[in-house]
Amino acid sequence: MSQAQTREFTPLSACRRDFPALHQLVNDHPLAYLDNAASAQQPELVIETVARYQQHDHANVHRGVHTLSHRATEAYEGARDKIGSFINAPSRDEVILTSGTTESINLVAQSFCGPRLKEGDEILISHMEHHSNIVPWQLVCEQTGATLVVAPINQDGELVYEAFVDLVSDKTRLIAVAHVSNALGTINPVADIIALARDRNIPVLLDGAQCVPHMAVDVQALGCDFYAFSGHKMFGPTGTGVLWGKQAHLDAMPPYQGGGEMILEVSFDGTIYNDLPYKFEAGTPNISGIVGLGAAIDYLQATGMARIEEHESRLLGYMMQKLGDIDGVRLIGTAANKAGVQSFLVDDIHPHDLGTILDHQGVAIRTGHHCAMPVMEFFGVPGTARASLALYNNQDDIDQLLEAVVKARQIFS
Numbered sequence: 029m030s031q032a033q034t035r036e037f038t039p040l041s042a043c044r045r046d047f048p049a050l051h052q053l054v055n056d057h058p059l060a061y062l063d064n065a066a067s068a069q070q071p072e073l074v075i076e077t078v079a080r081y082q083q084h085d086h087a088n089v090h091r092g093v094h095t096l097s098h099r100a101t102e103a104y105e106g107a108r109d110k111i112g113s114f115i116n117a118p119s120r121d122e123v124i125l126t127s128g129t130t131e132s133i134n135l136v137a138q139s140f141c142g143p144r145l146k147e148g149d150e151i152l153i154s155h156m157e158h159h160s161n162i163v164p165w166q167l168v169c170e171q172t173g174a175t176l177v178v179a180p181i182n183q184d185g186e187l188v189y190e191a192f193v194d195l196v197s198d199k200t201r202l203i204a205v206a207h208v209s210n211a212l213g214t215i216n217p218v219a220d221i222i223a224l225a226r227d228r229n230i231p232v233l234l235d236g237a238q239c240v241p242h243m244a245v246d247v248q249a250l251g252c253d254f255y256a257f258s259g260h261k262m263f264g265p266t267g268t269g270v271l272w273g274k275q276a277h278l279d280a281m282p283p284y285q286g287g288g289e290m291i292l293e294v295s296f297d298g299t300i301y302n303d304l305p306y307k308f309e310a311g312t313p314n315i316s317g318i319v320g321l322g323a324a325i326d327y328l329q330a331t332g333m334a335r336i337e338e339h340e341s342r343l344l345g346y347m348m349q350k351l352g353d354i355d356g357v358r359l360i361g362t363a364a365n366k367a368g369v370q371s372f373l374v375d376d377i378h379p380h381d382l383g384t385i386l387d388h389q390g391v392a393i394r395t396g397h398h399c400a401m402p403v404m405e406f407f408g409v410p411g412t413a414r415a416s417l418a419l420y421n422n423q424d425d426i427d428q429l430l431e432a433v434v435k436a437r438q439i440f441s
């Protein structure tokens with residue numbers, strides 16, 4: 029039985045033991061790690077899997093006849109299978125391994141939209157997107173003369189759905205929205221968006237970076253066309269990510285980059301591209317990282333996505349209520365349907381100053397614009413403090429955050 033399987037019936041709170049980085053003092057305080065939306069910690073299972081791979085199995089993939097190359101290929105392709113089944117992809121060939129959400133979205137912008145867009149066409153996004161789901165579209169719009177259209181949000185940080193519907197037109201060539209917002213935690217009404225788009229034959233890309241670590245994702249049930257996410261936010265190594273896309277789209281798209289791996293035959297008269305998924309994986313990939321991502325998926329599956337979602341939802345409710353009860357705290361992002369992210373401001377303390385004082389008390393949060401400058405502009409603030417949850421957080425972490433915020437207010441008063 030694998031290490032991951034033995035955990036199946038342990039309570040979620042026991043997961044904390046599996047993450048070595050959580051068990052340290054930071055500035056003489058126990059670490060309360062609440063910066064998971066930026067990057068999550070890795071469980072022992074991932075760290076050990078990567079170390080074992082490096083110690084025993086490393087070689088380049090898909091090209092050697094020797095034993096280590098076979099082992100590396102098996103581990104790498106095995107991870108692709110795990111990823112595919114984790115998101116219920118109909119085929120492993122639709123699982124493109126990338127360096128992260130950013131690369132996944134750029135791939136779609138350049139390879140799917142680039143050849144199709146012309147002047148007058150539109151790409152529809154929302155006002156709450158991460159820069160990774162804004163700038164790639166701006167680039168391809170500049171290249172093609174297409175227009176980027178932005179659907180508004182309201183004061184709770186929710187998509188204004190009626191306005192969104194009104195912005196969908198016969199010029200819309202793609203809809204690209206976050207499944208969950210990184211700055212606000214809002215869960216977007218993706219089922220409605222996809223149903224609307226399907227009626228009009230408009231492809232939909234979901235930026236799932238902030239969703240996949242927190243709730244079960246089934247790309248077939250969603251019915252989207254592309255789904256992008258990052259390994260390091262779901263307890264895997266940095267520099268890993270995934271683009272899932274419908275095979276018909278991926279087959280029709282030209283390669284994104286040229287090089288080794290993505291070819292079947294090269295001559296100076298022309299090149300025959302490799303089949304999916306390799307057509308989009310030029311060069312030596314992040315083999316150890318992807319192997320680690322496979323282990324992260326084992327870990328998530330053994331823990332159970334439904335349990336993770338339930339646990340984080342309870343913690344988020346507690347965090348929102350208790351933070352909101354502190355005098356001088358303004359919560360930013362109060363949507364009815366949210367995942368474990370809370371942005372906030374405390375009096376007129378600059379978020380960076382607040383973050384520094386919290387760090388002195390062992391509390392790790394992110395401060396700033398969270399790569400979502402349009403969200404900050406909408407709320408009229410330069411940035412926020414943001415606490416973001418993962419499966420290993422508990423009430424003690426939140427209580428430590430609350431105490432640290434109260435202390436920060438005392439220091440600044």
Ligand code: 7TS
Binds near residue numbers: 067127161258
């Ligand atoms: N999309 C969303 C919704 C994100 O939250 C992020 C990263 C990205 C895309 C880009 O992911 P990457 O792995 O390719 O960099 N979000 C954050 C954050 O909220 N704080 O630091 C990174």
